[in-house]
Amino acid sequence: xxxxxxxxxxxxxxxxxxxxxxxxxxxxxxxxxxxxxxxxxxxxxxxxxxxxxxxxxxxxxxxxxxxxxxxxxxxxxxxxxxxxxxxxxxxxxxxxxxxxxxxxxxxxxxxxxxxxxxxxxxxxxxxxxxxxxxxxxxxxxxxxxxxxxxxxxxxxxxxxxxxxxxxxxxxxxxxxxxxxxxxxxxxxxxxxxxxxxxxxxxxxxxxxxxxxxxxxxxxxxxxxxxxxxxxxxxxxxxxxxxxxxxxxxxxxxxxxxxxxxxxxxxxxxxxxxxxxxxxxxxxxxxxxxxxxxxxxxxxxxxxxxxxxxxxxxxxxxxxxxxxxxxxxxxxxxxxxxxxxxxxxxxxxxxxxxxxxxxxxxxxxxxxxxxxxxxxx
Amino acid sequence: xxxxxxxxxxxxxxxxxxxxxxxxxxxxxxxxxxxxxxxxxxxxxxxxxxxxxxxxxxxxxxxxxxxxxxxxxxxxxxxxxxxxxxxxxxxxxxxxxxxxxxxxxxxxxxxxxxxxxxxxxxxxxxxxxxxxxxxxxxxxxxxxxxxxxxxxxxxxxxxxxxxxxxxxxxxxxxxxxxxxxxxxxxxxxxxxxxxxxxxxxxxxxxxxxxxxxxxxxxxxxxxxxxxxxxxxxxxxxxxxxxxxxxxxxxxxxxxxxxxxxxxxxxxxxxxxxxxxxxxxxxxxxxxxxxxxxxxxxxxxxxxxxxxxxxxxxxxxxxxxxxxxxxxxxxxxxxxxxxxxxxxxxxxxxxxxxxxxxxxxxxxxxxxxxxxxxxxx
DNA sequence: TTGTAAGCGTTATCAC
DNA sequence: GTGATAACGCTTACAA
Numbered sequence: 001x002x003x004x005x006x007x008x009x010x011x012x013x014x015x016x017x018x019x020x021x022x023x024x025x026x027x028x029x030x031x032x033x034x035x036x037x038x039x040x041x042x043x044x045x046x047x048x049x050x051x052x053x054x055x056x057x058x059x060x061x062x063x064x065x066x067x068x069x070x071x072x073x074x075x076x077x078x079x080x081x082x083x084x085x086x087x088x089x090x091x092x093x094x095x096x097x098x099x100x101x102x103x104x105x106x107x108x109x110x111x112x113x114x115x116x117x118x119x120x121x122x123x124x125x126x127x128x129x130x131x132x133x134x135x136x137x138x139x140x141x142x143x144x145x146x147x148x149x150x151x152x153x154x155x156x157x158x159x160x161x162x163x164x165x166x167x168x169x170x171x172x173x174x175x176x177x178x179x180x181x182x183x184x185x186x187x188x189x190x191x192x193x194x195x196x197x198x199x200x201x202x203x204x205x206x207x208x209x210x211x212x213x214x215x216x217x218x219x220x221x222x223x224x225x226x227x228x229x230x231x232x233x234x235x236x237x238x239x240x241x242x243x244x245x246x247x248x249x250x251x252x253x254x255x256x257x258x259x260x261x262x263x264x265x266x267x268x269x270x271x272x273x274x275x276x277x278x279x280x281x282x283x284x285x286x287x288x289x290x291x292x293x294x295x296x297x298x299x300x301x302x303x304x305x306x307x308x309x310x311x312x313x314x315x316x317x318x319x320x321x322x323x324x325x326x327x328x329x330x331x332x333x334x335x336x337x338x339x340x341x342x343x344x345x346x347x348x349x350x351x352x353x354x355x356x357x358x359x360x361x362x363x364x365x366x367x368x369x370x371x372x373x374x375x376x
Numbered sequence: 377x378x379x380x381x382x383x384x385x386x387x388x389x390x391x392x393x394x395x396x397x398x399x400x401x402x403x404x405x406x407x408x409x410x411x412x413x414x415x416x417x418x419x420x421x422x423x424x425x426x427x428x429x430x431x432x433x434x435x436x437x438x439x440x441x442x443x444x445x446x447x448x449x450x451x452x453x454x455x456x457x458x459x460x461x462x463x464x465x466x467x468x469x470x471x472x473x474x475x476x477x478x479x480x481x482x483x484x485x486x487x488x489x490x491x492x493x494x495x496x497x498x499x500x501x502x503x504x505x506x507x508x509x510x511x512x513x514x515x516x517x518x519x520x521x522x523x524x525x526x527x528x529x530x531x532x533x534x535x536x537x538x539x540x541x542x543x544x545x546x547x548x549x550x551x552x553x554x555x556x557x558x559x560x561x562x563x564x565x566x567x568x569x570x571x572x573x574x575x576x577x578x579x580x581x582x583x584x585x586x587x588x589x590x591x592x593x594x595x596x597x598x599x600x601x602x603x604x605x606x607x608x609x610x611x612x613x614x615x616x617x618x619x620x621x622x623x624x625x626x627x628x629x630x631x632x633x634x635x636x637x638x639x640x641x642x643x644x645x646x647x648x649x650x651x652x653x654x655x656x657x658x659x660x661x662x663x664x665x666x667x668x669x670x671x672x673x674x675x676x677x678x679x680x681x682x683x684x685x686x687x688x689x690x691x692x693x694x695x696x697x698x699x700x701x702x703x704x705x706x707x708x709x710x711x712x713x714x715x716x717x718x719x720x721x722x723x724x725x726x727x728x729x730x731x732x733x734x735x736x737x738x739x740x741x742x743x744x745x746x747x748x749x750x751x752x
Numbered sequence: 753t754t755g756t757a758a759g760c761g762t763t764a765t766c767a768c
Numbered sequence: 769g770t771g772a773t774a775a776c777g778c779t780t781a782c783a784a
Contacts, residue, residue, distance in 0.1 A: 013526075015777055026755045031779060040753085058500035062441035063777035066760050071438065073481075081470075082463030082699075090457040094484035098493070103501060105449075106482045108470035117474070124434035125479060248745075249702045297703050304705065323458075326625050327673050327700050329680065369624075391761055402771045407763060414769085439761035442776050 014055040022051035034059065061103075065126065073103040074350060075122035078133040079110035084322040085209030085337060086133050089156065092343035093131075102128070110135070116143045123147050129350030133157055133209065152350045152357070156342060157210050166349040166357040168342050172215035173223070175335050175364045179317050180220075180227040182333070182366055183287045186374045188315050189228070192235035192263055192285035193220045194295050196255040210337030210364070211319045213291040220289060235263060235285055249298065256290060256298025263288075264306055264314075287315040287372075293324040296332055296371075316371040319364075330370030338362045390431040398427035410435065437479075441502060449479040450726060451498035454509040455486035460698040461585030461713060462509050465532065468719035469507075478504070486511070492519045499523050505726030509533055509585065528726045528733070532718060533586050542725040542733040544718050548591035549599070551711050551740045552665075555693050556596075556603040558709070558742055559663045562750045564691050565604070568611035568639055568661035569596045570671050572631040586713030586740070587695045589667040596665060611639060611661055623677060625670075632666060632674025639664075640682055640690075663691040663748075669700040672708055672747075692747040695740075706746035714738045 016034075020027040025044060032038040033048040051057075065071045074097065078086045090104070097104055105127060107118035115138060122130055130147070133156045134140060141160055144153055148164035155167045183191060195213045217236070224231050238255065249257075264284055290296040296318035300310060308314055310330055318325060321336035341362050349358065392410075396403040401420060408414040409424040427433075441447045450473065454462045466480070473480055481503060483494035491514060498506055506523070509532045510516060517536055520529055524540035531543045559567060571589045593612070600607050614631065623633045640660055666672040672694035676686060684690055686706055694701060697712035717738050725734065 016779095017777080027778080028755060028757095028780080029753090032754090035779080037779095038753085044754090058496070060442070060777050061501045062438045062447065063760090064779075065438035066436070066442050066762085067777080067779045069760080076482075080463070081457065081466040082460055084458055087456070087458030087463060090482065091484055094482075098497075101497070103497070104482045106452075106466065106470075106480045108467055120434070121474075121477070121479070125437045248707065250699065253703070294699075294703070301705060323626065324699065324703050327629070327670070327703060329677060329705060331624065392763095393761080403761090404763080404771060404773095405769090408770090411763080413763090416769085420770090436761050439776090440763075442778085443761080443763045445776080 013060075014057045015060070016057070018055055019048065019051045019057050022055065023047040069126060071126045071128055072101060073105055073125065073127050074129040074131065075105040075107060075118075075125070075127040076131045076133070077107040077109055077115060077118045077122070079108065079115075079135050081106065081108060083133075083209050084324075085157070085320060085339070088337075088339040089131075089133065089343050089346075092340045093346065096343060096347050112138050112140065115140055119143055119147055123151060127151060129154065131156060131346050131350070136160075136212065136214075148357075152352070154346045154349045156346060157212070161359065162357075164357060166352075167359040168345050168349070169212055169359075169361050170210050170335075170337055170364045171361040172212055173219045175211070175319070175366075176216060176219035176223055178364075178366045179289060179335065180223055180229055182368065182372065183289075183315060183317065184227040184229060186311070186315060186372050188281075188287040190230040190281040190285045191220075191224065191287040191289055192231060192259075193217060193289050193291075194236070194256060194259045194299065195238060195291045196252045196295055197238050209292075209320065210339075210342070211291060211335070216289075216291055216319070229287075230282055231285070232282075249301075250294055252292060252294035253298035253301070256295035256300075257302045258298075259295075260288065260299035260302035261306075264303065264308060285314070287317070290316065290318045293318045293320045293322045293328075293332060293334060296334075297324055297328055300328060300332075300371075310371050311373050317366075321367055325367075325369070328371070330373075333369045333372040334367055335364045336367050337364050389436075390433045391436070392433070394431055395424065395427045395433050398431065399423040445502060447502045447504055448477060449481055449501065449503050450505040450507065451481040451483060451494075451501070451503040452507045452509070453483040453485055453491065453494045453498070455484065455491075455511050457482065457484060459509075459585050460700075461533070461696060461715070464713075464715040465507075465509065465719050465722075468716050469722065472719060472723050488514045488516065491516055495519055495523055499527060503527060505530065507532060507722050507726070512536070512588065512590075524733075528728070530722045530725045532722060533588070537735065540733060542728075543735040544721050544725070545588055545735075545737050546586050546711075546713055546740045547737040548588055549595045551587070551695070551742075552592060552595035552599055554740075554742045555665060555711065556599055556605055558744065558748065559665075559691060559693065560603040560605060562687070562691055562748050564663040565657040566606040566661045567596075567600065567663040567665055568607065568635075569593060569665045569667075570612070570632060570635045570675065571614060571667045572628045572671055573614050585668075585696065586715075586718070587667060587711070592665075592667055592695070605663075606658055607661070608658075623674065625674065625677075628668060628670035629674035629677070632671035632676075633678045634674075635671075636664065636675035636678035637682075640679065640684060661690070663693070666692065666694045669694045669696045669698045669704075669708060669710060672710075673700055673704055676704060676708075676747075686747050687749050693742075697743055701743075701745070704747070706749075709745045709748040710743055711740045712743050713740050 016027045016030050020030045030048050033045055109115035109118040130151055130153045144162055145164050153165040155165055288299055296316050303310060303314055317333045319335045321334040325332040325334040345360050392403045392406050396406045406424050409421055437448060485491035485494040506527055506529045520538055521540050529541040531541055623630055664675055672692050679686060679690055693709050695711045697710040701708040701710040721736055
């Protein structure tokens, strides 16, 4: 005991005992002061803090976690750290975590197995909460249910709807309403909806991560007529069969390219004249709604190849508002997920009692850029 | 004691004692078997493993870290999780870490202060190693030196060169040699070099993260004549003064736009005819080398605006090979950092003795795309 | 309000 | 090679 207090300053990491000795109090008091369990701002308080600072004391998290089974860490599991939505969440989450001196454990998992492995590993580390930004197509219900008893789990981006986990997603119906209203206002009379079929494990960086493509599709179908926008079922079906793509790029870009080619290139070559007909907008859509930015980019490529102009001939709205949206030429109008709010909600839901998980849907914001600039 | 062994299976997390009781050995033996400190593959080994599996036993990392001061965790600190280079590193690093059942702690820090805060926090968690992918302009020498005594630190992307930390970067001279040779082969007779001045805290997602812009610049100046490529000092200087940008987009894109505008728009309007003169390539560069993809994209925007064609009038090579490079129209030839090798090296250097840090420079790979397609 | 002391689950050290 | 036992640094009853 005496050894510790005296020898401490030499080289080893100072412990709470060293601080206690220097401040002339017991280690219990130091613990109470430093963890805020002591209210008064008196001489003892001051002495302890000074001693801690002087010794460069930092609490040993392993010991704290062991004793009080709160790890002061939360886990985030995602298939791809490079997805701009996930990256945005991480960037927003970090300051919130720092403020609570909580660490972020990151795990990458793209398959159901690796995802399960990650979840188990995080659970073994006794994280205080788990955020999962998964590919929607993965079936993790069983794993999640098993662990949700012990740790609060928050799913981001609306993967699966379970009663044991919380969920944060985007209000797809509201997003679609805003999109369709904007398109109608900008003069579009018809629209097609392009999705890439939520392919699991695909290289992301697409930007659509926050959105539930299925829900968007349903909202599109339900709402088009409300805004006087014409569509055809066959415009909105992903044609996976023929990969006619001469295009290089990510899978999502190729899908956008192929889909646009199919819509605009199949029969007539003199499209520009066709669309000037009174009923031209029934033959070819005047707008494209893409579930992520990469699809939109691929479609733009196709339109460019075909000599169609954006937005004069075809307007485009994408979802995600990734950096890609700004990099495009012309820049893309895009639905921007409320990243900061999502991060804040995730923190709230993890802190809330895990016995009452809730499913939260936040509205996205339409960022209008050149790809839907009004012409008239 | 008896309580634990008997009551364990009910609901609480099983501990090593439960496993020991079930296997009929001491907890010390269980520890040795499970942590691989025991070689034999006999009956005891089998019984212990079976018991562990049956009870769903997972080692308590907090306790392990407390006792053996190995946290089984490494920290990664970066200013922006969304930077594609950093994201790539994380994606590659994760499986390597999982194989060693080590966790990744992620910290975001864009200013010197927050960076220092993160480093201190990670050190307090006793991570086994620290990877820092910092903005080069931040001065972290002092903090790094302080902590390098205790934990091995690996800097990625060549931030500062210290004798106490390891460093992994790209061999700029080799990259530039490959770039210039390729440009010469593709018919370019002159080139300009565009950098965005490594602005700290700028929104990244640019792709240049792995490269040392200063070293690239030096290599460009030193090597152009070797490949018979003409350049002018004034072509290669960032003009920060006039922000004439009518362009929206990230700062890096605007810098690329402005720089290209300055190079190609200032005096003559009939550039295409000028460049067809015998000495036209001395008036305007026939190629642009950009230190990241976003700059290149901005420059492409400018060239497009001016009616210049890529690659016929101007060839472009960028650094980083971010998703942006593929999204561009035409797609960008880009220097691709060896992400997987960098991740592997980082693991090696962290495992190596911290007393002998080394500075490693790996070659990048030139991915040729449309922006330098040969014309002739 | 403060000090004392008993753990938290693991690994390292020591006898055997 | 195995088992008992003592730490690791912290928090928290409980006693003062």
